[in-house]
Amino acid sequence: MLIKVLGSAAGGGFPQWNCNGRMSSSARLRKPGFKARTQSSLAASSNGKDWVLLNASPDLRQQINETAELWPAADGPRRDSPIRAVILTNGDVDHIIGLINLREGQPFSLYASDRVLATVNANSVFNVLNPEKVKRIELALDKPTALKGADMDLGLTVEAFDVPGKVALYLEDSSKGDSFGTETGDTIGLKVTEPSTGKSFFYIPGCAAVDARLAARLKGAELVLFDGTLYTDDEMLSQGLMPKTGHRMGHISMSGPDGSIAAFDSLDVARKVFVHINNSNPALNDNSPERKAVEGAGWVVSYDGMEISL
Ligand code: MLT
Ligand code: MN
Numbered sequence: 238m239l240i241k242v243l244g245s246a247a248g249g250g251f252p253q254w255n256c257n258g259r260m261s262s263s264a265r266l267r268k269p270g271f272k273a274r275t276q277s278s279l280a281a282s283s284n285g286k287d288w289v290l291l292n293a294s295p296d297l298r299q300q301i302n303e304t305a306e307l308w309p310a311a312d313g314p315r316r317d318s319p320i321r322a323v324i325l326t327n328g329d330v331d332h333i334i335g336l337i338n339l340r341e342g343q344p345f346s347l348y349a350s351d352r353v354l355a356t357v358n359a360n361s362v363f364n365v366l367n368p369e370k371v372k373r374i375e376l377a378l379d380k381p382t383a384l385k386g387a388d389m390d391l392g393l394t395v396e397a398f399d400v401p402g403k404v405a406l407y408l409e410d411s412s413k414g415d416s417f418g419t420e421t422g423d424t425i426g427l428k429v430t431e432p433s434t435g436k437s438f439f440y441i442p443g444c445a446a447v448d449a450r451l452a453a454r455l456k457g458a459e460l461v462l463f464d465g466t467l468y469t470d471d472e473m474l475s476q477g478l479m480p481k482t483g484h485r486m487g488h489i490s491m492s493g494p495d496g497s498i499a500a501f502d503s504l505d506v507a508r509k510v511f512v513h514i515n516n517s518n519p520a521l522n523d524n525s526p527e528r529k530a531v532e533g534a535g536w537v538v539s540y541d542g543m544e545i546s547l
Contacts, residue, residue: 238393238431239282240438240462242543243290243300246274247466247515248331250296258476261516270523274541275300276331277442277513279462280307280320283392283431289322289384290335291427291440297335303542318343321386324376324395325349327424327443328356328405331513340365344387348376350397350422356408378422381430396428398454401445403487424487426451436547438462442513445487447500458506460547465511465538468492468518468527476517491520491531498534508545509536 244250251274252261264271276294288307294300301307301320309317322345325333336357339345347366349357354375357363376382381394402424403409403417410418426441438460444451455461466488473479483490490496491511501509511531514520519527520538531538 238429238434238436238438238547239285240545240547241280241304241306242462242512242539242541243278243280243304244275244294244296245512245514245539245541245543246276247513248276248329249516250274250276251514251516251521253516256478256516258478258517260476260519260521263522264516270525271521272523272540274514274521278332278335279440279512280304281393281429282306283433286319287321287386287389287391288319289324289386289391289393290320291324291429292326292332292442293323293335293339294331295334297338300541301338316341316343318345320345321389321391322346322348322384324427325353325357326427326440327402328353328408329443330405330407332442333357336363336366339371342367342370344370346385346387347371347373348382348384348395349373350378350425351375352420352422356405376425378425392431392433394430394432396430397425398428400424400426400441400443400451401448402443403445428454431547434547438545438547440512443487444489444497445484446489446495447497452500452504455501455506456504458504460508460510460545461501461506462510462512462539463497463501464488465491465497465514465518465520467515468520472517472519473515478517491518491536492527498531498536502534510539510545511536512539514538
């Protein structure tokens with residue numbers, strides 16, 4: 238099974254268009270150690286020819302152009318794409334807007350939870366994906382689904398499961414208290430398995446906490462690509478960027494006693510990779526003490542174009 242990180246940054250990318258903080262400014266000026274990154278998406282394939290996208294970021298057009306595996310086959314028909322399916326893990330802007338780039342009548346399968354499909358269905362702009370050619374398929378939670386690309390068997394199964402999180406920012410309901418109206422299925426993690434080899438990996442780009450259920454699920458995993466939004470919960474405040482904590486945004490932080498690094502310490506996960514990394518996160522700087530700490534704890538900070546073979 239092949240996995241490619243198409244975009245390793247969180248919403249806004251790195252640098253973010255309107256951000257004058259030290260991290261984005263350094264990336265914009267191409268300072269050493271500050272590698273630019275596009276928004277959150279992954280591609281996976283069993284045969285190296287037919288691919289499923291895990292999330293469709295607003296930068297998808299650029300990501301396809303930079304990833305030869307996602308180009309039409311050189312000897313293929315006049316309209317062609319190896320992208321056979323897309324799975325959405327939430328309704329966030331950074332995960333769904335790239336669907337718009339996949340118009341032009343190309344058939345593929347679109348998978349999401351009932352909650353996220355309802356959001357897509359409620360926005361008629363997504364009808365640019367011809368419903369006759371792009372089947373919208375509800376992913377049931379906690380049971381494996383064999384992935385199909387239009388009518389093609391992709392040789393992969395996916396199991397979706399609810400994780401602690403928050404409804405998309407633009408759907409928040411302030412009358413619903415601290416939950417903002419979040420329901421089961423608003424934020425899911427995915428376990429992608431290749432039945433022919435038994436290999437599998439977890440993809441969880443948004444997660445508010447590693448609770449006992451999630452910890453039990455991840456214990457002993459071969460590979461987990463996990464929410465690396467923030468290093469510390471208050472870093473956006475302390476950098477003067479915006480008055481929100483990671484907790485308020487539905488994201489666990491890397492560091493601290495309640496952070497992901499500590500939570501994974503006892504889980505025996507063989508390969509731990511941070512994805513969905515916010516432009517405020519100092520671990521994006523290759524030469525920072527935070528990067529050193531992350532790597533010292535056995536984690537990898539992903540980058541665009543990173544390839545993993547299982
Ligand atoms: C998030 O990951 O919290 C969202 O992508 C934030 C946003 O919508 O900008
Ligand atoms: Mn996001």
